[in-house]
Amino acid sequence: MNGRTKVAALTAALLISAGAVGSAAASGDGDGGSTREAASLTGTAKLYRPAGDDITFSFDAHLAAKDNKDPAKAYGTFRFSHYVNGKGGWAKAKVDCLMTGGKVAVVTGVVTDSDTPFKGKRVGVTVHDRGGHDRLGYSWATGQDIEDVPRCLGSAPFEIVKAGTGDFAVLPWHPEYPTP
Structure with a gap:
């Protein structure tokens, strides 16, 4: 050359x-x-209900890289609403824990604003990010008292997200372990 x-x-x-x-x-x-954040759950979806219920969940939950060892330092909000024939309610929660593994996230938070009896109570939600076929579960599914939902606890993701509405994104958490 x-x-x-x-x-x-x-x-x-x-x-x-x-x-x-x-x-x-x-x-x-x-x-x-x-630095990549330690974990996150973002996105919005409507749940599938054959009766036509309008149920929406939205998440903006994060765990900073500096807090990788403590998922209870997660921050952000999530919202949910449920309406049938124009009647129902909504709630907004402040995140107090976020744990993710693979494509599954569990987030808990205390409801800070709502027109439901959930105000002031901790609720938990689990999301399975399946790329267009997402699933979701929530701590109040059984109708039992939600007074004692611990941080970082949600139910199995049993609900199906309505086709074309789910855009959940889960960033997997990689906790640090001390080397022996």
Whole structure:
């Protein structure tokens, strides 16, 4: 190769390398970039009900990387509503725990605002992010008293999300274990 060709090849290689490093840093995958959060649950979906109930769940729950060892330091909110023939209720909860594993997330929170008897109570929700066929479960499903729902506890994801409405995204948690 002549001198100009070598310079052009070296310049191209450096630009490609710089672009790859910049992309990795921007996505949090490189050593110099921002750190990936420890876990998250985001998205909105309506539940499938053959009777036509309008049931919606929305999540914006996160666990910062610095809090990786303590899912009770999760933050964010989630909302849910249930209406039938224009009657029903809604609630908004402040997240107090988030645990994820693979594509499953369990989030709990205390209801801060609502037109239901849930206000001031902790509720738990479990989401299974199945890419368009998501499922969901909630702690009050059995109709039992919800006075004693512990942090980080939800039910099995037994409900089916209405087709075309689910966009849940679960970021798996990777707890740190001490090396022996």
